Amino acid sequence: MASSSSSSPFLMHPVADENTKEIQHLSFYNLKNNKPYNLKLPPCLKNTQFQCIGSSKGWLAFLNQTLKNPFLFNPSSQALIHLPQNHHQITKLILSQDPSLRPHTYAAVAIQTPLISGKLSFSRNRDATWHDLSNPSETYYDAVCCDATNTLFALAPRLQVESWNLNDDSPTKTTVIRASFPRSLCLAKEAFPRDLYSSQLYLALASGGGIVTAVRYVGDYVRYDGEAVCEGDTLTDYMAAPLVCPYRTMGFRVLRADVSGGDWGDVEGLGDYAMFVGGNETAVGLRKNAIYFTDDYWERIDEDYSYGGHDFGVFCMKDSRFEHVLHLEMDKINPPPFWITLPSST
Template structure:
């Protein structure tokens, strides 16, 4: 087996003439190819053919599509340069295949945390710079910072990933309370109603936080956008209440709730907005009425010290309630400040299936495993993917970001530390990647990457 492995490495580095002169026995070649990845197998096979032979090979397009779909997006684009028929399949595969999100964050140079964190933690600037870094999960690559002049002085609150809403990011300027939508790949901005028109109030007692957080920052906790990108629904972090606007509105429209729930997450799915309350109760939001309201769909879930997220699975037509448990950690570096930060310790997942009538069941069922599913949580409508559709992605995992980090440390130069992968099988947490400080006032968010030009 060791010999086969060594020969395999040698073959990959050979050109067409060397491979033909080697003339290995077919049985030996079969054993070698069987030890190779799909990418290496295709590469070695193509290396002994010229352009005309490749075009004459004329593999069935369905077979070619399945082969290309097993390769990374980068390899798919490269293979499209082989010949015209491969280019056609490459374009088809690239446009049809789903893409994993990227992680967008402040680069180290913009955080200013390193240079001031030992002197005056209270004096850190909250204005955000114009650069953003992106981590490509599929390629395991952290790209160089990208310049976005449109983001100077703005905090990126939420990103969207569904249909025509895909790619949009919600921003806010604390000083002027201006809210906008920004599309980083198309460089387009749309104005939203001013933050001051959102529902007032504070869902938390003043003693809940050690630092007077609400006197300084204005934040959108969660948001969702309709598939046609015409309606935006938000949860105001001051009040945990729902409000929405249609693009072009001057004010936010409040949504009433008979149960006076404090909401934690909202998504748009199958033509409607769904919201989940802090205590795990699911509701559907009715906005096409004179008095918008929330209709409660499920019974209460006991979620002590768990934070609920809502995830839609179009394949099974089910909704999932993902409960995230976090542990508080004291900040040793600043003992004179009564402050803590949180790290994720556990997840629980409940499925809300459909009745025969098409209505959602009132009692969610807890799941022990996600199977082939992979869930992405953060300051964005949660996403779900099938691991089998992506090379190197493992199922039964939950990818998460520290979307609650700034609530516990916005006035001190905390580094985001709660970005990781949760394994549903053994309940372990793995760090997604290691990097230097990024200020917690603008935690990383999942964004959909630009569509590749092929």
């Protein structure tokens, strides 16, 4: 599989004060040597409560929890870019281009979730407001941007992929992949039935005109022995409280299609590359045949200390085996970590 990035992302972990919830510094874990690098925050960000809502093109996206203002922060240059105030919850924010290299043409793209749908909006440099994209679908699961062409690709229901050229004054939607569900996903529904599992979808670009979708299957209630059970099965006659059965990622399926069109096909392996999924813009980097994932089950991550914020790990494509990421998933991490590709991570 060709890579959309020649480097391996860092795992960024915001370290917050347990009492005030204010972030004190950022720790970046290099997966090559498993060492953390701590970054002090600039004075303007100290004594502020904010949460990470994305990472893209070497930048982190944060939301000031008091003012509800999103902003971009570059860990390498410590540059700060303020974005328009948002009126809906942003679940992921990505960049069409690197603002450091293309300050006049980049756009910030937000996936927002009013109620149960996920809509797309964008804001260009120095805009005072967010703009809705034209001809939107009913919802979107994920989005990714091509830096070279300033093109946005978004994953809509039934695995349709739509695109917008963000160089245009009024970007118009084009459907680049219109395919029915592959048979492999129909079979996966049997292995991961909806009454026991939730699914999350991620979109990534690969060189050569390819586009990749990863489907993540999360057991909503998973026993200590690894079996997904119904919520009612967590109740017992001999204990006052229900059994602790946190949600847990139980499997992945990866599909690929050409942007020029065609059907989705199964990807059996990623070769010398890996996917990095979570709250970040989905990345492809130089790691061996695996999917690195962080917890982004936003609907339940704050449900209970025993249930949310633990779902981190590595899924090995060769044998469907799970491994730890720096043993971080042993305890709840709050705020949750994000993947980010830094210039120094080559």
